Amino acid sequence: MKSPLRLRQLEALKAVADHGSMTRAASELGITQPAVSRLLSDLGDELGFALLDRRDGRLVPSQEARYLLPDIQRILDMMARLSETSRAITEKRAGHIRIACLPGFATSHLPSVVADFLRHRPGVSVTIEPDRPERILEWMIGEDYDFGITDSFEGHPAVDSQRVDIRSVCIFPEGHWLADRETVGPSDLAGEPIIHTRRDSGFFKALSDAFLTERVALTSRIETRQFTAACELVLRGLGVSVISELDAAQYASRGLQSRPFRPRIPHQLSLVRPILKPASMITLDFIESFAASLAPFRQD
Amino acid sequence: MKSPLRLRQLEALKAVADHGSMTRAASELGITQPAVSRLLSDLGDELGFALLDRRDGRLVPSQEARYLLPDIQRILDMMARLSETSRAITEKRAGHIRIACLPGFATSHLPSVVADFLRHRPGVSVTIEPDRPERILEWMIGEDYDFGITDSFEGHPAVDSQRVDIRSVCIFPEGHWLADRETVGPSDLAGEPIIHTRRDSGFFKALSDAFLTERVALTSRIETRQFTAACELVLRGLGVSVISELDAAQYASRGLQSRPFRPRIPHQLSLVRPILKPASMITLDFIESFAASLAPFRQD
DNA sequence: ACGTTTTTATAACAGCTTGTTATGCTCCAA
DNA sequence: TTGGAGCATAACAAGCTGTTATAAAAACGT
Incomplete structure (x- = not known):
């Protein structure tokens, strides 16, 4: 009377309601008929009312059972969905x-x-x-x-x-004379207007150090925060830049050319x-x- | 891996997620801590991913578990509702x-x-x-x-x-002289215009038989199908009628008076x-x- | 109406689930 | 380092869920 409803009982009830017979319900559930029989008799005892009626050879849910079936259906559906979701999570889907x-x-x-x-x-x-x-x-x-x-x-x-x-590269517009070089270094950029990141960034510090080491003056043209902005500006012929190869790769198809920068100053x-x-x-x-x-x- | 999710496991997970500790979850569920511990370890094994993480002394559902918890909550709610509905049915509510x-x-x-x-x-x-x-x-x-x-x-x-x-009564408007009688019979209704049911109805046949037996002529005034229509017509002074006491009772408060009809002609x-x-x-x-x-x- | 067949109920039993208690482990705080 | 709080593990009891075997009941065909 007070024992909780069990999922298995609900499944059995639904299966019998769907198939009209315990025997078929049992094979649907992949178990034997007596198992279904007892699941339902237990459920009926616990609920306190008849679950099934015989009607010309078929087993039909009683009016009380019919009243509950839509909710039962939904619960079983949700359980199935939960199982599926769980498996999806396990399989990282x-x-x-x-x-x-x-x-x-x-x-x-x-x-x-x-x-x-x-x-x-x-x-x-x-x-x-x-x-x-x-x-x-x-x-x-x-x-x-x-x-x-x-x-x-x-x-x-x-x-x-x-x-x-990330490797860094020097980028320049199509047709720029730097395209002839295998790699690009500070000495190649002497006098070239350079578009670079903010002066307080680590990347700019590394870049200017490289210029300093090779005793080349860095001709600062534009300072920007983002590499992508530098790409756009270089594309428009406002200068050259040294940026992460990652960003350069995105612009390769848009007419931006690049060469490895030496010395290596990783981004x-x-x-x-x-x-x-x-x-x-x-x-x-x-x-x-x-x-x-x-x-x-x-x-x- | 293939065993189905069990409601008890879901309840345990929800309880731990709610209370942040297995011990408290156990007392919430009214069982002991080891029971909760094993329910969850089983569930974790079956699902194939960790359910709980320790965070500064509390147990917190893992991200995967959090993903499932809303659905679990809904399933448990629906089960509770189903239980309640079942009990309501048993108790005829x-x-x-x-x-x-x-x-x-x-x-x-x-x-x-x-x-x-x-x-x-x-x-x-x-x-x-x-x-x-x-x-x-x-x-x-x-x-x-x-x-x-x-x-x-x-x-x-x-x-x-x-x-x-159902007993039948003779109905008449307030102030009608029939109010003086204890009961009313065909002889009392000689010459009174009578509102009655259809001639092919069993009730009319019984009524006219009663008149015939007492050799009184039945003065037919209006024929209607429903007793309630007869009540309305009598209220408006169009005649008297013999109807089921059941309908007469409904009109008692509206000024319709009634007396038992003799002989008894049950409706x-x-x-x-x-x-x-x-x-x-x-x-x-x-x-x-x-x-x-x-x-x-x-x-x- | 009767016997046959199909279907459901019951019984006895095995294995798994779910609870118990006892106890060990781990972590944190005094 | 020691004690306490909280979780894990082990061993076991009881109950659920399945099985097979078989009885009982219903449905069906003559």
Whole structure:
């Protein structure tokens, strides 16, 4: 009378209601007829009313049972859906990933990686939030996001970071005389107007150090925060630039040419995630995918 | 890996997610901590991913588990609702009853019986369908309705009927000289214009037989199908009538007076239901209530 | 109406689920 | 380092869920 309803009983009732006989219901459920018989007699005892009536040879749910069947159906459907979702999660076909990244990644490299990743994972959804590096760090600490892509990261106790060095290249518009060179160094850029990142960035410091070492003056033309902006400006003939090969690759099809820059001044990316918050398997999977997508551009 | 999800496991997961500790979840569920521990370790094994993470002393559902929890919550809610509904059915507080009746009942006696019946059965709903007796019979045979109230029923193999004889009374407007009589008989109505039911009805036949036996002429004024129509006409002073006491009672407060009619010519009601279709308990309950409501008006 | 066949109910039993208690492990805080 | 809180594990009891065997009941065909 007070024992809880069991799923198996509901399944049995539905199967009999669907098939009109316990024998067929049993084979539908893949069990024997006496098992069904007892499941239903137990359920009937517990509920306190008759579940089935005989009508010209068929077993038909009683009016009381019919009243409950729609809800039973829904519960069983939802259980089936839950099972399916669980399996999808196990097989990494379902889940949600929140990614914070530099604005440049949101438009250039990340979308294609996400697209590849989602292609065979229909149940997975992704949030991409572009912002400044400081904000990305905050988000990692606050555990608002699962994964972050940033640069110039000095480390933080609450953040797990994996550093990736990306090769840098010199970019110039089509037809520029630098196209004749195998590699480009500071001495090749003497007098060339240069578009570069902000002077307080690590990347600019490394670049100007290289010029300094070779005793070449760096002709600063434009300062910008994003590599993609530099690409656009170079495309329009406003100068040349040294940027991450990753961004240069995106612009190769749009008429931007590039050559390896020497000496090597890696663009330092950091793949970060909250260290306190355990990552879901799908997140780890994605981070792995993302790291792999960077392999062709890694230095060493 | 292939064993089905069990409700108990879902309950345990939800309880731990809610309370942040297995110990508290266990007491919430009214079981011991090791039971919860194993339920969850089983579930984790079956699903193939971690369900819980430790976060500064609390157990927190993993991202994967969080993804499933809303659905789990809904399933558990629906199970609780189903249990509640089942108990309501057992206690006759839920269900649905389809009633077919003569038009007169739909407006006069039935509504108050239904209202009383539903008063303490909040989950019960009722359909009332008024129509002609022949149609009511069809509905019973077709099992479209659970219960029917009709008259002049000759019986049918597919229909279970219970006959109820209702006393008949002579009705007349307030101030009519018949108010002086204890009972009214044909001789009292000599020359009075009489409003009566259709000539082919059993009730009219019984009435005219009574007049014939006492050798009194029946002065027919208006013929109508329904007793309630007769009441309205009598109220307006168009004559007197002999009708079921049941209908007369409804009009007592509206200025219609009545006296028992002698000889007794019962109005024959039939309470019918499909014999092949098993009645729900709530239906049987209602039929009983309805029959009881007729008791004050029954003849013998 | 009768015997045959189909279907459902019951019984006895095996294995798994779900609870118990007892106890060990781990982590954190005094 | 020690104690306490909380979780995991083990061993076991009871109950659920399945089995086979068989009885009982209903449906069906002559």
